[in-house]
Structure formats: C-alpha cells, structure tokens
Amino acid sequence: MSRYTGPRLKVMRALGAELPGLSRKPLGERNHPPGQHGRRPRRKSGFGVQLIEKQKLRFNYGLGEKQIQRLFREAKRDRGPTGDKLLELLERRLDNFVFRAGFAPTAVAARQLVRHKHVLLNGRAVNIPSIRIRPGDRIQLTERARCIPVVVEALAEPALTRPEWLVFDEAAFVATMTRTPSPDEVPFPVDVQQVVEYYAVRL
Known part of the structure; x- marks a missing residue:
C-alpha cells in the first residue's frame, strides 16, 4: 500500500475536519481550505461532498483506495446497514x-x-x-x-x-x-451514507 507521507494538517484543512488518526494537531483558526483562495466559500457538488466524506475515512485510517473498496464490498455483503458495517470494520x-x-x-x-x-x-x-x-x-x-x-x-x-x-x-x-464498536463511536464527524452513495455507483 502506498502510504500518505505529505503534510497532514493541509489534508485536514482541505477536508474541513480534524482527523485524530492522522494528526494530533488541531485546525485552530486555520480551518479554511489551503491555498490562496482558501477563505473564499465554495459550493460543493453532490460528488464533492461524497468524495470528502470518503477521503476522511481513507486518511484517518491510513488506507489505500483498493483497501477501502475491499472493505466496502465486504460491508455490502452484510445484512445490516452498509455504512455502519464499514465503520465497524475500520475501527476493528x-x-x-x-x-x-x-x-x-x-x-x-x-x-x-x-x-x-x-x-x-x-x-x-x-x-x-x-x-x-x-x-x-x-x-x-x-x-x-x-x-x-x-x-x-x-x-x-x-x-x-x-x-x-x-x-x-x-x-x-x-x-x-x-x-x-458502534458507528456513533467513531472519533470524528463523518456522514457515512455519503460514502455508501459514492461507491454505490462505482463498484
């Protein structure tokens, strides 16, 4: 797996969330996206929202794209809600x-x-x-x-x-x-249903 070794705080600013698994540093006042125009509010498309929520999981748990796809397929085969099962597999x-x-x-x-x-x-x-x-x-x-x-x-x-x-x-x-673990015990805010919808049309 290719592990991310770049600036971690920059990733959290881009995703708009503190990811404890990625870094202990808080966002603080720099909670806007990085870059020259980071302070400018931007409208996110449906795809953009789904991508951000998926990337939160990827970076917090340190997974490659193929790994999280494999876990999603496994979660989808479970009888319970796919999103809840995915979070459980990640936490375990x-x-x-x-x-x-x-x-x-x-x-x-x-x-x-x-x-x-x-x-x-x-x-x-x-x-x-x-x-x-x-x-x-x-x-x-x-x-x-x-x-x-x-x-x-x-x-x-x-x-x-x-x-x-x-x-x-x-x-x-x-x-x-x-x-x-239960889904509500994940230590950062994530809309896992957006992740389910992201992969539902791609896998």
Whole structure:
C-alpha cells in the first residue's frame, strides 16, 4: 500500500475536519481550505461532498483506495446497514485498536509499532496492521516498546479518551476488546451514507 507521507494538517484543512488518526494537531483558526483562495466559500457538488466524506475515512485510517473498496464490498455483503458495517470494520483494524487504546499518538504511529513487531496479539507478535480484532482479543506492548519515547508520551497523554468497547490495564499494558464498536463511536464527524452513495455507483 502506498502510504500518505505529505503534510497532514493541509489534508485536514482541505477536508474541513480534524482527523485524530492522522494528526494530533488541531485546525485552530486555520480551518479554511489551503491555498490562496482558501477563505473564499465554495459550493460543493453532490460528488464533492461524497468524495470528502470518503477521503476522511481513507486518511484517518491510513488506507489505500483498493483497501477501502475491499472493505466496502465486504460491508455490502452484510445484512445490516452498509455504512455502519464499514465503520465497524475500520475501527476493528489492529493499528486503529492500538491507537484507540492509547499506545500511540496517531494511527500512523500505531501502524509503525505493529510493523516493527512491538505489539502482541493474544501473546503473539504480529506485524500486519489490517488484522481484525475480535471481542475478547488482548493487545499488549512488548517490553521494548514500553520504553519508546513516543509510546511513553502517548500513554501519559492519550490523544483520545479510550472508548467504552475496550478495557485498558495500565499495570500490564494490556488492552482488551469487550465488544464490537458502534458507528456513533467513531472519533470524528463523518456522514457515512455519503460514502455508501459514492461507491454505490462505482463498484
């Protein structure tokens, strides 16, 4: 997967939303689109609105276009609402779980921890960020990872409040998923129905 390595705040300004998985920096007063004419209000077409909502998911969770299309197809096969299932599948990714547990400042940093085998899934080292976490799974940091400055800082000041669908044991550095996440627990504003409509005519 080609990972985005460009300016993160610029992306959030273009999308008009703070994406905690992408960056901890707030938009602040620069909440207008980047560029010379960023302050000029622009009318968005239906396609433009759908594209923005889709890009929010892509950048917050660090996915390539093919990856999110694959998840959308899987969500579409589910009996429940496609949008709700898509958000659930995204939240259950291992790298996102590591981020939501407070082990990393962003989902980008969490993915790097997983890649470098600093994360144990049910006591076993893994290096695949897209592994899907299930209720009852236990995620733990390795002894070496607990000394990494970024991890120490993230544990001291988590970027987000830990969600209700996981339990965190501070003494053992263990996070356990207790249930599947619900759509309203996604930590940034997104109109997932616009994403469903975007892909409905393209896949």
